Amino acid sequence: MVGEITMICMDNSKWMTEEITWFVNQIRAIELYCERKLKAHPDNLVGIFRMGELDLGFQLYPTKNFQLVKCVLKRFIPSSTRQNLDLLLSLELCTECWFDHKHLDKRIVVFAGGPCKFPSKQLKASVKVLKEGEDTSVVIDVVDFFPVLDDSKADSLKKLVKHMNEQNIFGVDWRKLDTQRGAVLATELKNNANKIAKWTAQAILASADMMKLGYVTRVHPRDHFNHVILAVVGYKAQGVCWPD
Incomplete structure (x- = not known):
């Protein structure tokens, strides 16, 4: 089991001073x-990031020292300036501490108390930054704990979780296997041309008329070992159309 680096994005906005019990909680x-995260695995690390739009920054870089975590939290106070949360920029900046820990899984836990909303285009751009590179196993958890009058905050947070934890923006939408299998195959021919060419050649050399391709996906985005079979589709070995 691989260890995990967890960045906790906490709310240090003015909203937390209006009801101090929310901040204390x-x-x-x-x-x-x-405490639980550091006890769960010897390689786990936790860090803390401030999300107030006027006071963005690392409160604590990733560490294994729980006593240091307690000390930092004990001295932490919310901002005296009324400000919203700059959630998307906070998520992007969190990745700066990951470069020295590429061997660990990545998780971001967002404690969203004050208002936060963002346009869809900005959300997609931020998700792309978080998922770019070889390691795209970034998981986001959201704790929405402060009542806000409008629904924009809840909607924004739901979209964030959906894009990060459900949508694979660099691969294929596997739901298309039910309705657009040709499109899925075309994408795989483009992304995995060498592998499929090898399998096709082997099928022809073996005088096999049919070749079956299995589509699988991870049971969980961070689980590199366990997979589930989505579909098995048969194709004529000499009928696979290659893109130009």
């Missing part, structure tokens, strides 16, 4: 989460 929840 947030601190307690983060402390408990960090």
Whole structure:
């Protein structure tokens, strides 16, 4: 089992001072989460990031030292300036601490108290930044704990979780296997041309008329070993059309 680096994005906005119990409860929840996370695996790391739009930055770089985590949280106070959360920029900046820990899985836990909303284009751009590179196993958890009058906050957070944890923006939407199998095959011919060419050649050399391709996906985005079969489709070995 691989260790995990977890960045906790906490709310340090003015909204937390309007009802101090919300801020205190947030601190307690983060402390408990960090304690459990560090005990779960010897290689686990936790860090803390401030999300207030006027005070973005690392409160604590990833560490294994729980006593240091407690000390930092004990001294932490919310901002005295009324400000919203700059959630997307916070998520992008969190990745700066990952370059020295490429062997670990990545997780971001967002404690969203104050208002936060963002346009869809900005969301897609930020998700692309988070998922670019060889390691795209970034998982986001959201804790929405402060009441906001409008629904824009909840909708924005739901879209964020959906794009990060469900949508594979660099691969194929596997739901198309039911309705557009030709499009899925065309994408795989483009992305895995060498492998499919090898399999096709082997089928022809073996005088096999049919070749079957199996489509699989991970059971969980961070699980590199366990997969589930989505579909098995048969093709004529000499009938596979290659893109130019």
